[in-house]
Amino acid sequence: MPVVDSDSGEACRVAPFRQIAADLAAxxxxxxxxxxxxxxxxxxxxxxxxxxxxxxxxALAVLRERGLIYAVTGRGSYVTDSAGGNE
Structure with a gap:
C-alpha cells in the first residue's frame, strides 16, 4: 500500500496493518x-x-493502543466514547 513521503515526495510502502489502522482511524x-x-x-x-x-x-491492536477502540471478548471491537474529538 504505497503512500507519499511528506519530506521527499517519493512513494514508499506502509505495513498493511498500519494502513488499515490509519484508514479506520480516519x-x-x-x-x-x-x-x-x-x-x-x-x-x-x-x-x-x-x-x-x-x-x-x-491493525485493531494499534487502534486499541491509541485509545480509539475497545474490544469485547466474543463480540468485537467498538469505537470509544472519546474517539473522534467531535465533542
Whole structure:
C-alpha cells in the first residue's frame, strides 16, 4: 500500500496493518464510525483489504493502543466514547 513521503515526495510502502489502522482511524475521526458503534470484524477486514487475519488483528491492536477502540471478548471491537474529538 504505497503512500507519499511528506519530506521527499517519493512513494514508499506502509505495513498493511498500519494502513488499515490509519484508514479506520480516519473513518472514526470523520464520524463515519461513531462512538459505541462496532468496527468491521477481522473477517470483514481481511476481505476488504485482502490480508491475513493476523494483519487485521494487528491493525485493531494499534487502534486499541491509541485509545480509539475497545474490544469485547466474543463480540468485537467498538469505537470509544472519546474517539473522534467531535465533542
Amino acid at each position: 473513518e472514526i475521526e470523520r464520524g463515519e464510525l461513531a462512538p459505541g458503534r462496532p468496527l468491521p470484524s477481522e473477517k470483514e477486514l481481511t476481505e476488504r483489504y485482502g490480508v491475513a487475519r493476523n494483519t487485521a488483528r494487528s
